[in-house]
Amino acid sequence: MLAELIALDLDYRKQKGESPSQEEYNVRFPEHAGVVEDAFAAEKRSALPFAPPSVDRVAKLFPSLQVIELLGAGGMGAVYRARQPGLDRDVALKLLPEEFHHDARFSLRFTREARALAKLNHPNIVSVYEFGNIGEAYYFFMEHVDGTTLRNVVQSGELSPKQALAIVPQLCDALQYAHDQGVIHRDIKPENILLNRNGEVKIVDFGLSRIIGNADQTSPLTATNQVMGTPRYMAPEQYDGVHNVDHRADIYSLGVVFYELLTGEVPLGRFAPPSKKVSIDVRLDEVVLRSLEKEPRFRYQAASDVKSDLQSIANSGEVSMAVTLDADLSRPSREAISEARSGEQSGPAARMLLDRRNLMSQVQASLRPLFAWQMFQIFLGVTLIVLGAFCWTRNVDVPHRLVSGVILHVYGVAVIAAAIAVMVRIKRIDYFQPIEMVQGRVSDVQSIYLRLSPLIGFPWWLMWIPTGIAAGFDQIMHPNSLIPSLIVGCVGIGVSLWAFYHVQRAGRENRQSWKDKFAGASLRSARKQLDEIAELGIR
Known part of the structure; x- marks a missing residue:
């Protein structure tokens, strides 16, 4: 568990622009030098760049396609823009790293999961047209989205809270549909959310982390040193290696994305409610914070419930945009109400704000x-x-x-x-x-x-x-x-x-x-x- 926590801390600090050293962690954990070394070794291996095949090489593998350009590459493979002349349409061709070809169980897992993904048919989910393998290359033909990723939009700093509220309900619709079909994404993050030129949301890579990762593993690190999910967006139970991770992990990741859309920051450690950082309706705090509860049973139990609450807030008339008033967490009256909640311990998301929804209930x-x-x-x-x-x-x-x-x-x-x-x-x-x-x-x-x-x-x-x-x-x-x-x-x-x-x-x-x-x-x-x-x- 310590290795996973160190990996998460490394990821967080590098996102902040820091350059943590192994010696620093050896001083902090003198009795676990071996664990620290393993964590840094895994981080270095996972940071090795994936060398995507050239466009010419891909064109030779798929002679029926007109491979146009490389759109991007990451730990889960490379994506190319291609054209199917016979159907007169552009497609996104995703090639998985060839190293997975050497996993004897990967082929069965790939076929089983890919079939489930191909059955997903929703306007907010990138469609999978075809899948298979050619030689040592496993691939997907997917819907091509003419647009950009949500990550690019967030980094541009031009996303307003109003625009964020237009995006999240579409994500809820997509997640609810997939969950009803028994499919969990496991890696919801801005990089996996696309926006086309009409402002429509499309989620990509549904279930891909389950295909690449080992469904029987007890650690979030796969045999190829890939994390099943992105640490900053993963639900606690994913990082703990719990076997029965369910759809509520996606709801947690949705909460992280929602928080980031509103504030421009990822909620890590002891974080403030969104309304403490930007001028938004304070009722959105409880939606975000409930999504981010540490315990799955305290979270929303369905993505449709998140959308329903957002619609209730939007339809309730004049929306207050006042910033939340400061509340001293040490006040006896707050402790009294907190203890009255059946003795249940609130998750970290409730440290800065009581769960208003439960109190109103x-x-x-x-x-x-x-x-x-x-x-x-x-x-x-x-x-x-x-x-x-x-x-x-x-x-x-x-x-x-x-x-x-x-x-x-x-x-x-x-x-x-x-x-x-x-x-x-x-x-x-x-x-x-x-x-x-x-x-x-x-x-x-x-x-x-x-x-x-x-x-x-x-x-x-x-x-x-x-x-x-x-x-x-x-x-x-x-x-x-x-x-x-x-x-x-x-x-x-x-x-x-x-x-x-x-x-x-x-x-x-x-x-x-x-x-x-x-x-x-x-x-x-x-x-x-x-x-x-x-x-x-x-x-």
């Missing part, structure tokens, strides 16, 4: 009992309507039963209408909006609930009378029971209404406290959680 969960109660209220209203209709339709010639039935019928409709009014307002809450707007939505729910509660709840001081009559208890109409019931009911309603509005009148110090009590535990808990989240500086 707690707020949403607090409102579920209120929503469930409204569902029960609708059921109660339907029951009252049925009971009332059954009573008055069968007793039109009996005045007290006719009146009781109509009262129940109308009251049942009012109960349902009140429940729907509260439920609609709960459903209108968009938890991706800024905290202030979510707090406003919750206040709207509380306001309508408090206005309707007396009209629905207090009449039960008298409503039991028509309910009993509709149920067949006509004895209630006897003066000895009806008159006391009416007196108690009217007094009860009057006192309840007076007390309800008296304690909430303007000017009372504990007015808000009484409102929270009348609103119930669900709304009280949701408001408290939102206040705590706002205190942390999360917007």
Whole structure:
């Protein structure tokens, strides 16, 4: 494991322009001199340039093609632009290094994986037209994309956050499609993402790292000293050599790419959220940081979920571009909320920012009992309507039963209408909006609930009378029971209404406290959680 960590550190430092020496690492790890030597030897071998065949040589290998030019070369082979005269189209010809020809298991693995790649048919994935081997050369005929790589665009410094947000959903579509087909990329990075002249995104080299690497290996370094993935973009489980690396590794790499598109930097070590570096909507932080969670189970579980959250942010109206407020991670209130998350340890992506999505999920969960109660209220209203209709339709010639039935019928409709009014307002809450707007939505729910509660709840001081009559208890109409019931009911309603509005009148110090009590535990808990989240500086 130490060798892989040293290799990652070497890659990172060289990207920063440094020239790390082996002696430096020997001083840092005096008891692991052999491991340090192996890591530097592997780094030197992997840095050896791949010598791509000349255009003339490739043309001799593929006489049916017009090989035009060498487009590029890297650790996974060389790519040429060629033309198929018979089909009147340009293609990209990819030749893998000849060293793989000597691997006895490579041929079977190449055929199996290449067939899976050839079945991928998506507008954001470079299509594979043909594959095979000629002599010692394994090759792919692929769709030729007239454009450039995302790496060139990032290095130009001309990519705006708005343009980045137009690119990422296309990547999500491509990844979701491939994952649904059981294909994992394993090496998502700007070099493997192409942009054509129309701004369309195309992912290239799907699954190529699995073809070149050994599927049975326990180390990310292949037998040819190639890394299965690029260290700066690899998910932690890829670098740990975990056998069951799945599609969530691609989601991690997508998060790295997204972070780089927004900030121009790769998130390494203890990094700040994107909104700390550039002026973007702070809600994008949670999308990026959740994608970058160390533990796969804490990440997005599907690329389509990433796109869905981005669309929710884009469609939520006016987008706040304010930079995230500084929040002290050592504050007790932050620690208290963090511990409340079922004792789970956040990944490194959450070190600079609490997972806003999980916190808002707690707020949403607090409102579920209120929503469930409204569902029960609708059921109660339907029951009252049925009971009332059954009573008055069968007793039109009996005045007290006719009146009781109509009262129940109308009251049942009012109960349902009140429940729907509260439920609609709960459903209108968009938890991706800024905290202030979510707090406003919750206040709207509380306001309508408090206005309707007396009209629905207090009449039960008298409503039991028509309910009993509709149920067949006509004895209630006897003066000895009806008159006391009416007196108690009217007094009860009057006192309840007076007390309800008296304690909430303007000017009372504990007015808000009484409102929270009348609103119930669900709304009280949701408001408290939102206040705590706002205190942390999360917007």
